[in-house]
Amino acid sequence: MAEQQLRHIPVMLGEAVEGLSVQPGGRYLDGTFGRGGHARAVLACLGSDGRLLLMDRDPQAIAAAQAEFADDPRVSIRHANFSTLGEWNETAPGLDGVLLDLGVSSPQLDEAARGFSFMADADLDMRMDTSQGESAADFLANADEREIADVLWRFGEERHSRRIARAIVEDREATPFTRTGQLAALIERIVGRREPGKHPATRSFQALRIRVNGELDALDRGLSAALERLNVGGRLSVISFxxxxxxxxxxxxRDQSGRIKNNRRGPPVMESPARLRAVGKAIFPSDDEIAANPRSRSAVLRVAEKLSVADESVHSPREGAHA
Structure with missing residues (x-):
């Protein structure tokens, strides 16, 4: 694979790093290293006493991190899902910022052998960490029709989920689904090309990837762990796709920004304490960035700051959370 094909362009690089409000002596964690675009930008803002913690569940990403940063005394590297960041001793002193760039990196998409893309025929794998867990092929071989349909609908919002699931179960009796091209062809046969500019397998491939990697569960756990490890005033910067x-x-x-209970006999009462405040509204890539990097077009950046106990009563629980 040519090097330029595996090049990863970090999305909303300036905005995401600015959201962290990096301090030279701070302690920051990039939970989705990828190929290090955001990490390099954070490291460039750190002084000699700053710390940068790098995590990724993809062994290839960790190998890239080791090759570039292993000799930098400010950097620590761990091969793990960011959902386990609270279990890493390096985070125990507290963090001044956590950056999460969710979704699939360009190297993962561009390397056909990983099985994430329907654009090239390859093994139907889709695991971000190829050292553990079941592949997409394993899931489709063992799940029943109802479970497959549920995954396609819940994680891909695929309107034809039941028809696709039924066809998969019927066809796998003769030929198990082991190749991306094989699955993409079946979905195209069932769905047809009804959305201009969008391959009919897009939603189903997204759904299977999320299911295989447990992405939404990992996100929930990771956000909670980040909140616990953040110092007061620490920032959470998350890019979704x-x-x-x-x-x-x-x-x-929103839920960590405190809940207000209406009181007919007096002013509203804080029902649960505010632990976060949204910093501004949701941020989207510029037209220029989308033109230069089309994969950024669906990105959304949200930034939040951890509050102290003293701050809990002075910030609106909905501040900036409506975007």
Whole structure:
């Protein structure tokens, strides 16, 4: 694979790093290293006493991180899902910022052998960490029709989920689904090309990837762990790439911004304490960035700041959370 094909362009690089409000002596965690675009930008803002913690569940990403940053005394690297960041001793002193760039990196999409893309025929794998878990082929071989349909609908919002699931179960009796091209061809046969500019397998491939990698569960756990490890004033900067991710991030920030209970006999009462405040509204890539990097077009950045106990009563629980 040519190097330029595996090049990853970090999305909303300036905005995401600015959202962290990086301090030279701070301690920051990039939970989705990828190929290090955001990490390099954070490291460039750190002084000699700053710390940058890098995590990724993809062994290839960790190998890239080791090759570039292993000799930098400011950097620590761990091969793990960011959902386990609270289990890493390096995070125990507290963090001044956590950056999460969700979804699939360009190297994962561009390397056909990973099985994420329907654009090239390859093994139907889709695991971000190829050292563990079941592949997409394993899931389709063992799940029943109802479970397959449920995954396609819940994680891909695929309107034809039942028809696709029925066809998969019928066809796998003769030929198990082991190739991306084989699955994409079946979906195209069932769905047809009804959305201009969008392959009919897009939603189903997204759904299977989310299911195989447990992405939404990992996001929920990771956001909670990040909140616990953030110092007061620490920032959470999260880039999402589809509505399910963004909805989870938005709801987490909203729910941690405190709940107000209306009181007919007096002023509203804070029902649960505010632990986060949204910093501004949702941020989207510029037209220029989308033109230069079409994969950024669906990205959404949300930033939040951890509050102190003293701050809990002075910030609106809905501040900035409506975007």
């Amino acid at each position: 589809h509505s399910l991710e963004d909805r989870a991030v938005k709801m987490f920030i």
